Amino acid sequence: MIADHQTEALVLRSVNYSDSSLIVRLFSRDYGKISIIAKGARRSKDGTGALLQPPNHLALTYRHKDGRDLQTLISAEFEARYPNLSADMAHSAAAMLAVEMLDRATDEDDPQPLLFRLIIALLGALNAQPSDPLLLMQFYQLHLARQLGFAPQLDTCIHCGRPLVSAVVELVAGHLSCPGCRPEGSRQLDRQTLAYLRQLERTHINQLAGPGQASPAAGDYLLEHLFNHVDGMSRLKSLTFWREIQT
Ligand SMILES: [Zn+2]
Numbered sequence: 001m002i003a004d005h006q007t008e009a010l011v012l013r014s015v016n017y018s019d020s021s022l023i024v025r026l027f028s029r030d031y032g033k034i035s036i037i038a039k040g041a042r043r044s045k046d047g048t049g050a051l052l053q054p055p056n057h058l059a060l061t062y063r064h065k066d067g068r069d070l071q072t073l074i075s076a077e078f079e080a081r082y083p084n085l086s087a088d089m090a091h092s093a094a095a096m097l098a099v100e101m102l103d104r105a106t107d108e109d110d111p112q113p114l115l116f117r118l119i120i121a122l123l124g125a126l127n128a129q130p131s132d133p134l135l136l137m138q139f140y141q142l143h144l145a146r147q148l149g150f151a152p153q154l155d156t157c158i159h160c161g162r163p164l165v166s167a168v169v170e171l172v173a174g175h176l177s178c179p180g181c182r183p184e185g186s187r188q189l190d191r192q193t194l195a196y197l198r199q200l201e202r203t204h205i206n207q208l209a210g211p212g213q214a215s216p217a218a219g220d221y222l223l224e225h226l227f228n229h230v231d232g233m234s235r236l237k238s239l240t241f242w243r244e245i246q247t
Contacts, residue, residue, distance in 0.1 A: 001065075001066045002063065002064065002065050002066075003063075003064050004061060004062070004063055004064070004074060005028075005030070005031060005060075005061070005062055005063075005064045005071075006059075006060070006061045007028040007029050007030040007031055007060055008028065008029040008030075008057070008058070008059060008060070008079050008116070009026040009027060009028035009029065009034075009057075009058050009060040010026060010027045010028075010054075010055060010056070010057050010058070010099065010102075010116070010119060010120070010123075011024060011025075011026055011052055011053055011054045011055060011056045011058065011099075012025045012026060012027055012033070012054055012055075012099055012100075012102065012103040013025045013054060013103060014052050014053050014054065016042065017037065019042075020039070020040045020041070020042050020043040021037060021038060021039045021040060021041060021042065022037070022038045022041045022042060022049060022052055023035060023036070023037055023038075023070065024036050024037075024038055024052045024073070025103065026058070026060065027102055027103070027106060027115075027116065027119070028060065028111075028116075029111075029113055029116040030111055030113075031064075031109065031111055032106065032107070032108065032109050032110040032111040032112060033103070033106050033107065033108045033109070033110065034062070034071055034108065034109070035069060035070050035071065035108070036060075036062050036070065036071045036072060036073045037070050037071075037072055037073065038052055038073040038076075039072075039073075041073070048073075048076065051076055051077070051078070052073075052076060054096060054099045055082075055085070055095045055096065055098070055099040055123060056078065057078065057079045057080045057081075057082070057120060057123060058076045058077065058078060058079055059076070059077050059078070059079040060073075060075075060076050061073075061074040061075045061076070062074055069108075080120075080123075080124075082095075082123050082124070082126065082127035083127070084126070084127045084128075084129060085123065085126055085127055089245055090133040090134075090245055091126050091127075091131070091133050093133070093238065093241055093242045093245055094126055094133035094134075094136060094137050094242070095122075095123060095126055096238045096241075096242075097137065097236065097238040097239060097242045098119060098122055098123075098137065098140050099119070100236050100237060100238045101140075101141070101144060101226070101230075101233065101236065102115065102119055102144070104230055104231075104232045104233050104236065105144065105148055105226075105230050105233070112147065114147050115144070115147045115148075118140065118143055118144065118147060119140075121205045121206075122136060122139075122140045122205065125205050125206060125208075128206075130210065130211055131211070132208075132210065132211035132212065132213065132214060134214040134219065134246065135208055135209070135211070135213055135214040136205070136208065137219070137242075138200060138214055138215070138218055138219050138222055139200050139203075139205055139208060141219075141222040141223065141225075141226060142197065142200050142201060142222055143201075144226070145222070145225055145226060145229065146201075148229070148230070150174075150225075150229045151201075152174065152175075152176055152197075152225055153175070153176060154176065154194060154197050154198050154201060155198070157176070157177045157178040157180075157181055158170075158175040158176060158177050158181075159177050159178075159181040159182070160177075160178060160180070160181050162178055164176060164178055164194060165178075165191055165194075166178075166179060166188065166189060166190050166191050166194060167179075167188075167189040167194055168181075168182045168183070168184070168185035168187075168188060168189075169185045169186050169187040169188075169189060169221060169224070169225075170182055170185050170186070171185060171186045172228070173228070174224065174225050174228040174229065176189065186224065187220070187221055187224065189217065189218075189221060190217070192215070193215055193217045193218050193221070196215045196218050197215075197218050197221075197222075200218070223239075
C-alpha cells in the first residue's frame with residue numbers, strides 16, 4: 001500500500017547519498033523510527049539539506065510504501081526551533097547525545113508517543129534560559145529508562161522489599177538492593193544520590209532545580225544502567241565529547 005504520511009518528527013541522523021541526496025533517519029511521533037531518502041536535498045537552494053540534520057524538529061510529509069526500508073521525502077519544514085541549543089557547546093552536546101541515545105534505544109516502525117514527548121520536552125528545556133544541560137540529561141536518562149520499561153526501582157530493595165536508605169547496584173541486572181542483602185556491587189549509591197534520583201523521577205522537567213544541582217554519582221549510575229539494558233548504548237559516539245566538556 002502507498003500512502004502519504006504527515007507527522008512531526010525529530011532528525012536522528014543524516015548521511016550523504018550519491019552526490020546530491022541524503023538518507024535521513026527520523027523518530028516520528030506517529031510512526032516511530034523511519035528512514036527516508038531526500039533526493040537532491042544537498043543541491044536544493046531552499047535549505048532542505050540543512051533542515052534534515054539532527055536534532056531538528058520537523059513537520060514532515062513523506063510517501064510510505066509497505067515493505068520498503070527507505071521511504072521518500074515529500075516535504076519538510078520546522079515544527080519548532082530551538083535557537084539556544086547551538087549557542088553553547090554543552091547544550092548542543094546534550095541534544096546530540098540525547099538524540100543518539102534515542103536512536104540506539106528504539107526500533108523501526110514502533111511508534112512511542114511518550115518517548116517522542118520526552119525528547120521534545122528535553123529540547124524545549126535545553127532551549128530555555130537558564131538551563132543546566134547536565135541536570136536535564138540526567139532527567140532524560142532516567143525517564144528514557146522508564147519509558148523503555150526498565151526504570152530502576154528506587155524506593156525498596158529488590159530482594160527484601162525494605163525501604164532503601166542507601167543502595168548497592170548489582171553488577172549484571174543493575175537492580176538496587178540494600179547493603180544488607182548484597183554487600184558487594186558495581187556501585188554504591190549513598191543517601192543523597194538516592195534522594196536526588198527519586199526527586200528527578202517525580203519532578204516535571206520544567207520544574208527542575210537550577211544550574212549546579214546535578215549529581216555526578218547519579219549521572220554515572222544512570223549511564224551504567226542504560227549501558228546494561230540497551231545494546232550498543234555503550235558505543236555512543238557523542239558520549240566522548242559530552243564527557244570531555246564536563247571536565
Ligand atoms: Zn534488602
